[in-house]
Amino acid sequence: MSAAKEHPKVFISYSWSGAEHEQLVMDLATALRTHGVDAILDKWHLKPGQDKYVFMESMVTDVTVVKVLVLCDRKYQEKADARAGGVGTESQIISQELYAKVHQTKFIPVVCERGDDGEAFLPVFMKGRIYVDMSSAERFGEGLDEILRQIFDRPLYPEPQLGEAPTFLKDEGVGLPAAKEFLSAVRAIREGKPNRDGLEMLFIRSLLAEMSRLYVKPDASKSGYDEEIYQAILKTKALRDQLSDYADAVAGFSGDDPRCLKASFHLLEQLGQQFGPPLDQSQFMEVWADTFRFFSLEVTLILVAALIRFERWKSLRRLLSYPYLIRTESRNVRTSDITSFDSYIASMDEHRNNRLRANRASMTADMLKERCSVDHTSFLELAQADVFMALHGVAHAKAGVVDAMYPFWAPRTAVYLSTSQRLPLFQKAVDDEIRQGIHTAIGAASGADLLSKVDAARPLLDDFKQLSLGRFPRFNFAEAVNLQVLTK
Incomplete structure (x- = not known):
């Protein structure tokens, strides 16, 4: 088995919204690496002197990165929709990729927060996409399982093989x-x-x-x-x-x-x-x-x-x-x-x-x-x-x-x-x-x-x-x- 298949590379796109959200990001990235996923996080991989925008663009467009997890909370939605900061830059690149490839499965929205009305915080370019729900501590384990299944292409409900006609x-x-x-x-x-x-x-x-x-x-x-x-x-x-x-x-x-x-x-x-x-x-x-x-x-x-x-x-x-x-x-x-x-x-x-x-x-x-x-x-x-x-x-x-x-x-x-x-x-x-x-x-x-x-x-x-x-x-x-x- 190749290293790419054994340890698939995944980039995590997020917004530093606060201590609680930062801890969720770190917990998710750590859990992924524990389960054999080469999770790429700017805190770990972006070094002093590097251009953060070039780094973000390279991660989003890199063909060796099999999945990009887009961790969506209120702050991420606001920045993405306003095209502000690093999140705005990433969202522009991601949205172009999404619209260019309608049937893509590389970008996975992960809902980390919901509004008072229960509505998931998702940027406009992610609306209508099927997402993974990690909006509460109770959903973290189930969400992690779903993400791992997507990364390793092991769906919970695999499509049965086609048999012969009756x-x-x-x-x-x-x-x-x-x-x-x-x-x-x-x-x-x-x-x-x-x-x-x-x-x-x-x-x-x-x-x-x-x-x-x-x-x-x-x-x-x-x-x-x-x-x-x-x-x-x-x-x-x-x-x-x-x-x-x-x-x-x-x-x-x-x-x-x-x-x-x-x-x-x-x-x-x-x-x-x-x-x-x-x-x-x-x-x-x-x-x-x-x-x-x-x-x-x-x-x-x-x-x-x-x-x-x-x-x-x-x-x-x-x-x-x-x-x-x-x-x-x-x-x-x-x-x-x-x-x-x-x-x-x-x-x-x-x-x-x-x-x-x-x-x-x-x-x-x-x-x-x-x-x-x-x-x-x-x-x-x-x-x-x-x-x-x-x-x-x-x-x-x-x-x-x-x-x-x-x-x-x-x-x-x-x-x-x-x-x-x-x-x-x-x-x-x-x-x-x-x-x-x-x-x-x-x-x-x-x-x-x-x-x-x-x-x-x-x-x-x-x-x-x-x-x-x-x-x-x-x-x-x-x-x-x-x-x-x-x-x-």
């Missing part, structure tokens, strides 16, 4: 619907602003409004109707990525506070309201809801993945146990659990799969995978969330039996997992704290309690064979969730 605005997202208020909501969450709840809800409502524009009503009796639904789903990609960033912010900056999921509950519930006939429609075909079924499935997995990422176990428990209001095909609204968002999407997994002769185990799983990215929830995280949901469904299958029917979650993304693959979260279950966190999220009091729930579900799910998809080799549920360790 992913949803890049090539893959050009022309795709995106929700307004997204950036404002995420910023409010990260900065802990008091208006975050309102901004979050505005973002969610904007997202839902964009989704409503993608509602399609193809004639399911005609071959190829699936294409219209498929294209509508593709158009939700930018919304999906926004939701991923939003979920990451909520999980990362809210602590483990379930109350912060209020907007997420609203989003899922409103998506579930589209599972049945629209209120303004007399006709309804079940496949019309498939765009919303797919998106709600994806949203659920993204939210779960984010909460797992930050180990927000209590919040995850609330997400899984919240009573969601879902509209049925008969237009009734019923209370349901999270498994309602694991819908069979006939237009994709049946009609499109058969029409294209794709012979895929799950076209829905294919689409979920294709839409993943490292920046917006990776596929491994999504698949892990899917398997976690399967574990939750298993743990509550027995308790959820109604009319010989029981809710469970079939992890369709498991078609991409090897039969012996153990997922990262469950590998970490060897750690007591993580294992207990998983128990909390699942709603199990202990490993033994979880084991009893799993054993009760085993015959209901045909030894967990129902968790596997038809043509796909059997999904090894016990291995994927590290069941032996998890139930310790």
